[in-house]
Every structure is written in structure tokens, then in C-alpha cells.
Amino acid sequence: MVGPEIERLIQLLSRLPGLGPRSARRAALRLVEKRESLLVPLAQAMADAAARVRTCSVCGNFDTIDPCAICADHRRDPSMLCVVEDVAGLWAMERTGSFKGRYAVLGGLLSALDGVGPEDLGIESLVARALDPAITEIILATPATVEGQTTAHYVAERLAPCNVTVSGLAHGVPVGGELDHLDDGTITAALRARRVF
């Protein structure tokens, strides 16, 4: 009933996160309806991104230049390195504007279940970077999940011989969070890490 071009569009769109088969169909319809204002520009934007965006050989970020804009920015603090799971984590850190150092993207987390071992992540190159005497602190910003924390502990162990301070993001009550809506683990962590006013 739908031509093969539209069928293929729907099938590819449904592989995007957040779009199922039904919403992919709606998205494809919207695209075809708005050919000039949406479909053509989006096809062009994707072709541009495919042609120009690459992975930074230093930190693993996505950018059109290599090293990426963050690695190449001399105003960045060369003494701080932040270890993140993926580029989404890097972007989340950057959105805060609170971190002025550089990054290392692992490209995943250790997972016995999924067969992801240390050799699959960028841990060797991280250890090599940590030997740079300019770096004094490495912040582990992997997610606060079991796999994220397992990975953080493994990375911390591997970094122990290097002459750097290894730290991790604090656990605690999220800003704006109500105690009643928080899980016990978070409250316990916040209590343990309580601060003196």
C-alpha cells in the first residue's frame, strides 16, 4: 500500500531512539508532507553530518575537526580530565558549563553480560593520557548504575600507578529533589556524604 521509498524511510526512522513503528510512520508522513521545509533540508543535514562529522582521535567526542574543538581549545584546563561513558555524557557535562577541563569518552561500560571487557573500551589510551605530567586530576563521571560504578572502580584501579588524583561525581539528593520521592540508596549516600554548613 505504501511505496518502497516511504516503506524504507519508515523502517530506518523506526530505528531512532524514541520512535517506534507507529511514530516512525507519522514522522515519515510529516516529512513527505513538508518536503521543501523539512524533508529536503533534513536529508541534506544528514548527508553533511555523514560527510563531515568524525570521532576525535584524542577524546572520542564527535566533531568536524580532529582533534575536536574541546581538545583543541587552549583555554581548557590541561590539568583536568573527565571520563564519561559516551558522547551523550560529554554533552551533558558541557551543558552545565561547570567543567573546564578535557574529556575521555570510554565508548561504553564494562559488562560481563554483554561481553564488554576492558579491551573494548578506551581504557589503554586513557592510561596513556594519564601519564602526561600536565594532568593532575581525573574525574570519573560514568553513570551511577551498577555497570557505571563497576567501570569507574576498574578505571580507578588502572589509574592508581599514574601520578594523578582520581575522583568521582558526588552521590546525593538531586537539586529540587523531594526526599519522599527518592530511593533509599540515594538518601543513604546523601547522608554519608553530608556536609557541614
Place this chain on the structure above:
Amino acid sequence: MVGPEIERLIQLLSRLPGLGPRSARRAALRLVEKRESLLVPLAQAMADAAARVRTCSVCGNFDTIDPCAICADHRRDPSMLCVVEDVAGLWAMERTGSFKGRYAVLGGLLSALDGVGPEDLGIESLVARALDPAITEIILATPATVEGQTTAHYVAERLAPCNVTVSGLAHGVPVGGELDHLDDGTITAALRARRVF
């Protein structure tokens, strides 16, 4: 922090139905991560669709041929015409496999609020098609909303001089629907349209 190519990709993706700014960012990341298996094929599929998909000059459906595959299919019942709001409605009817006639896509609904009048919809061409003596019944399948039913009534009035039976989809309890979860209007409509076993 994100290059202009990725920023533009996110901005365009966020205009798809079902994707907000946050999920558009996740979708853009997934695309860049899966460049060869997703980004490149999707860019190509969109370019193909933009180049080849057009609006059927007879019914308003999207297809790569004009008239579309449905209008050109001689096995279709030439006596039945189904009036739908948009191509999404046409696809929904086609998925059922229950309708063997042809279609007329209005391209919208009458709406005083949005300034959509009869001249903005394909009503003139529908009336012209209704004069074809081969057509004996026109089924109005606009949505069961206020605007959908207003449009259906207007179309029915315009079709009154033509020598065709004008019908509408039945209102009633959806298949699998529990009475307790239905609104009063639907139950009232189902009661009025009750069938003798």
C-alpha cells in the same frame, strides 16, 4: 559545544512528531554513532523520497507514480469513494484491508479557529469526481471530532445534488473496549445505533 552540523541535525529532527529537543539530541547522537548503518542510509532514503514521492493528482495520496497505485489499480471498486482528512487516514483505512474502493484526501478539516475554509480543502475536486456516474457511494471517514464531523456534514451537503449515497463511519464501542473506560458520548452513540442480533 556541538558543531553546527550536529546542531542543525538536532534542530530539524526536533520538528518531527514525537521528538522533542531532548529526544532529537539522542536521535542525532545515535545517527552519528551509527554512521554507516543508519545515518548514510537514512540520508539516502530521504533524498530518494524527496526526489521521487509526489502527491497523486486524483486522490491526494503520496506515491512515486501519478495517479497513485490505488487510483491506477483496476481491481479497485470504482463505485466506492472514501473521504479522509489526510494521508495518515488513508493509510489507516488501507491497513484494515476492509475497503476496496478509491480515496479522496481532503488535506485538512474545516476550522473557523485556524481559518481553514472549504476552498482550502479538496472539496471542489471531490464534488467534480462525485459527478462520475460510476460512483454510487461516498463514505465520509473524517475523524469523530467536532471539526471532523463539521467537515463531514459540510461535505455531505455539498454532495447532496450529486446522484450518490453519502454515508459515514459508524460510531460505537471500539472492538475490545470496556464500557467503564468509554466516554458517555460514545456509549450514547453505540446505544442509539444498536443492532438486532
